[in-house]
Amino acid sequence: MKRVYVNEEWCLGCHLCEYYCAFAQTNENDIARALKDKVIKPGIRVEEHNGICFAVSCRHCEEPLCAKSCITGALTVVSGIVSVDTEKCIGCYTCILNCPYGAISPSEKGAILKCQLCSDNTHGSPACVKGCPNKAIVFEERGL
Amino acid sequence: MHRKYVIIGNSAAAVGAVEAIRRNDRNGSIVIFSKESQSTYSRPLISYYNQGKVGRESIYFRPDDFYEKNDCDFRPGTSVFKIDIHSCTITTDSGSDEKYDRLLIATGSEPVVPPFPGLDTVSNVRTYTSFDDALALEELISSGLSRVLIVGAGLIGLKCAEGISKKADVTCVDLSDKVLSSILDDVSSDLISDHIRSNGIKLVLGNAVKAFSGNKAELADGSRIDFDVLVIASGVRPCASLFKNAGGLTGKGIIIDDHCRTSAENVFAAGDCVESVDMSTGKYKVMALLPNAYMQGECAGSNMSDTECVFNKAIPMNALTLFGLHILTTGSYTGEVSDDSEGNDIRRFYHSDNRLNGYILINNIDKAGIYTSMIRDRVPLDTIDFGLVRKAPGLMAFGRVYRDKTLGGKS
Numbered sequence: 001m002k003r004v005y006v007n008e009e010w011c012l013g014c015h016l017c018e019y020y021c022a023f024a025q026t027n028e029n030d031i032a033r034a035l036k037d038k039v040i041k042p043g044i045r046v047e048e049h050n051g052i053c054f055a056v057s058c059r060h061c062e063e064p065l066c067a068k069s070c071i072t073g074a075l076t077v078v079s080g081i082v083s084v085d086t087e088k089c090i091g092c093y094t095c096i097l098n099c100p101y102g103a104i105s106p107s108e109k110g111a112i113l114k115c116q117l118c119s120d121n122t123h124g125s126p127a128c129v130k131g132c133p134n135k136a137i138v139f140e141e142r143g144l
Numbered sequence: 145m146h147r148k149y150v151i152i153g154n155s156a157a158a159v160g161a162v163e164a165i166r167r168n169d170r171n172g173s174i175v176i177f178s179k180e181s182q183s184t185y186s187r188p189l190i191s192y193y194n195q196g197k198v199g200r201e202s203i204y205f206r207p208d209d210f211y212e213k214n215d216c217d218f219r220p221g222t223s224v225f226k227i228d229i230h231s232c233t234i235t236t237d238s239g240s241d242e243k244y245d246r247l248l249i250a251t252g253s254e255p256v257v258p259p260f261p262g263l264d265t266v267s268n269v270r271t272y273t274s275f276d277d278a279l280a281l282e283e284l285i286s287s288g289l290s291r292v293l294i295v296g297a298g299l300i301g302l303k304c305a306e307g308i309s310k311k312a313d314v315t316c317v318d319l320s321d322k323v324l325s326s327i328l329d330d331v332s333s334d335l336i337s338d339h340i341r342s343n344g345i346k347l348v349l350g351n352a353v354k355a356f357s358g359n360k361a362e363l364a365d366g367s368r369i370d371f372d373v374l375v376i377a378s379g380v381r382p383c384a385s386l387f388k389n390a391g392g393l394t395g396k397g398i399i400i401d402d403h404c405r406t407s408a409e410n411v412f413a414a415g416d417c418v419e420s421v422d423m424s425t426g427k428y429k430v431m432a433l434l435p436n437a438y439m440q441g442e443c444a445g446s447n448m449s450d451t452e453c454v455f456n457k458a459i460p461m462n463a464l465t466l467f468g469l470h471i472l473t474t475g476s477y478t479g480e481v482s483d484d485s486e487g488n489d490i491r492r493f494y495h496s497d498n499r500l501n502g503y504i505l506i507n508n509i510d511k512a513g514i515y516t517s518m519i520r521d522r523v524p525l526d527t528i529d530f531g532l533v534r535k536a537p538g539l540m541a542f543g544r545v546y547r548d549k550t551l552g553g554k555s
Contacts, residue, residue: 006551008544047538056539056551065513068160068442069435071188073205088202090192093509094435094463097472100520101550102511102537142553 001080002141004044004117004126006054011046011136013053018042020131021057021115024123041107043115044128044137055137057115057128058082058103066095066104066114074111081119086111147172149448150234150242152224152386153250154178155187156434157415159206160441161248161448166214168449174216175242177234179223182275184210188434190278194307203275227390229408246410246448249387249398250441253380253416253432255300262356268373272304273380281375285312289372293361295353297323299464301377305345306466314345315369317361321350326379327462327473331483332490332504336466343467382417382430395419397430402456404444412448414440424459424475424501424519431460457520460502463509472509475502475519484534493534498525511537 022040023031044057064082067075074088075095089111096104096112107113117139118126129139149165151158154176162174186205192198211218219236226235227249233241255271263269268284270277281304285292290312294301297318305314318325322333323340341347352364361369382397393399393407397419404412404420415437422429436458443455461474479496490506493515500518514537517523533541539551548554 003553005553006547008547008552047540049532049536049538049540052540054539054547054551059550068439071156071434072186072202090189090198092188092463092465093470093472093512094461095513096509097461097463097474097512097516098435099511099513100517101539102514104513105510 001060002117002139003060004057004115004129005138005140005142006056007136007138008052008054010134011053011055012134013046013048014133015046016131016133017044017055017128017137018046020127024118024121024127027122041105041113042128043103043105043113045102045105055128056101056103057137058099059101060117065098065100069094069098078119081117082114083116083120084112084114147245147449148243149174149246149248150244151176151248151250152227152234153248153252153415153417154180154184154218154220155250155252155415156184156205156437157250157252157441157444158248159184159210160438160443161250161412161414161445162210162214162216164442164445164451164453165449168446168451170215172245172449174214176211176216176218177222177224177236177242178218178220180274180276181221183208183218183220185275186434187273187275188303190272190275191303191307193275193278194282194304195310224386227386227392227411229390229392229411232410244410247412248441248444248448249406249411249413249417250415250437251383251386251417254383255376256378256381257376258295258378260353260356262358265358266356266374267359269376270373271376272300278307281308281373284373291315291370291372292375293317293369293371293373294375294377296377296379297347297349298326298377298379299324299462300379301375302340302345302466303464304375304377305340306343309344309467312373315348315371316340316345317348317351317353317363317369319350319352323347323349324471327460328471328504329477329481329492332492332506335488335490335506336469336471339467339469380416380432382419382432384417387411387413387417395428399428400440402454403447403452404440404455405447412444414444420458421456422459422476423457423522425478429460431458433461435461459516459519461516470505470507470509472505472512473503474512474516475500477502477504482534491534495525495530499523500525500530514538 021042026034028034091110223237388394398413416432446453484491494502529541
């Protein structure tokens with residue numbers, strides 16, 4: 001299955017992936033209009049420390065601890081993509097307690113927020129990857 | 145070979161087993177016995193139901209067609225009375241027998257009801273672990289019985305208190321002088337009690353109910369509390385007696401190994417009814433928690449259908465929200481404590497012998513799973529930047545090799 005992989009040495013720490021992710025979630029046409037004056041809540045987040053930076057998003061694990069731990073049944077695997085039913089999710093954060101990568105975060109609406117590889121919006125494939133200026137994240141099949 | 149799987153119980157462990165069995169065996173028959181009448185539902189959601197945050201239709205753990213899709217013979221409202229591990233037969237309350245090739249005991253836990261003197265004189269008494277309890281409580285409160293006394297300020301008692309707080313006048317009594325004493329340490333507990341009180345719940349701590357006389361509780365310090373409805377929330381214990389009576393090995397719960405096998409051949413057990421190794425201490429413990437139940441059930445189901453699976457990563461873990469305050473706790477509180485709390489943002493980490501044993505986070509719970517994985521994988525703390533990760537949870541602390549593997553997909 002195709003996943004988002006990180007080429008850490010090429011990450012500029014520009015955070016554009018975060019903006020493109022937030023934009024993709026809005027399903028709007030214009031990034032500037034969609035995000036102007038908004039505090040963004042992206043499903044991919046850049047970590048930075050002492051000159052090192054890299055982006056982290058859901059790994060879509062083969063054995064997803066988040067989905068196995070989900071107390072409501074809101075997290076399921078749909079064609080390999082770990083997906084959340086935001087109507088069913090109650091925001092208990094048991095998944096946040098279980099994700100080894102810190103790739104799930106609370107959303108403003110009370111449910112959780114996570115990368116679904118843009119399968120849940122009009123972009124079709126990860127907008128973060130399309131927006132990355134330096135191929136520090138790629139969407140590829142690596143047999144893992 | 146056509147195999148017959150029998151499952152006693154219908155919650156998370158049973159669902160995990162069904163899903164694993166059907167990945168490996170589409171042809172075998174699965175019979176599920178449940179003493180309750182509903183389709184599988186999420187037990188922790190009952191307080192959300194009372195709170196009005198989850199509707200009746202949203203409490204279900206799996207879609208309506210779960211049994212049909214997985215070709216299960218679901219027998220709701222049917223209690224199992226006896227297991228015969230020699231003839232591989234179970235007997236239901238109505239006296240009918242069912243043979244099994246593989247049996248999963250997923251009977252869950254039952255509420256502990258201490259033998260209070262005068263309890264039989266109280267009207268409107270409930271425990272709070274099933275959907276029926278939530279429905280009954282809703283009905284009692286909406287009939288105008290608004291003074292509710294909850295005995296126990298643990299997870300069940302406090303979630304119940306939150307669930308009904310908008311519609312009822314709630315008092316919570318606990319023998320312990322701390323709330324959530326099973327999942328918090330003393331320092332973090334005080335913050336929670338203040339928060340609960342500020343949301344209108346009367347907490348009476350360090351004071352036990354001595355006796356009841358009608359709908360009046362007499363406490364150890366001589367005070368009295370009048371109430372309309374009594375909720376006993378004094379914890380749960382594993383439903384292990386079926387297996388114990390069958391001659392199987394039990395402690396506090398049914399003893400299982402890392403394949404979720406019991407002492408009896410072809411009999412597996414999972415979920416709240418078992419006692420298994422807590423990997424944060426290496427000792428046997430009852431960990432009645434939904435994630436462990438699902439994963440044990442899945443492991444059992446896999447082994448029942450001849451695909452070897454090991455589950456040796458059970459740890460105590462709780463994620464709960466009380467009146468908007470997020471509390472995440474994992475593991476055991478042993479060893480030295482590193483406290484990185486700031487104000488009401490609690491971050492406490494327990495560690496010894498170069499390993500993280502447990503943690504408590506209150507308020508800011510971002511990326512907590514990174515800590516959980518440090519406990520689960522027994523990560524040597526001197527191989528990561530422990531000081532950094534405590535303050536700023538992230539994969540930064542783990543070094544490049546780990547990240548290239550997990551994020552970069554490099555082996």
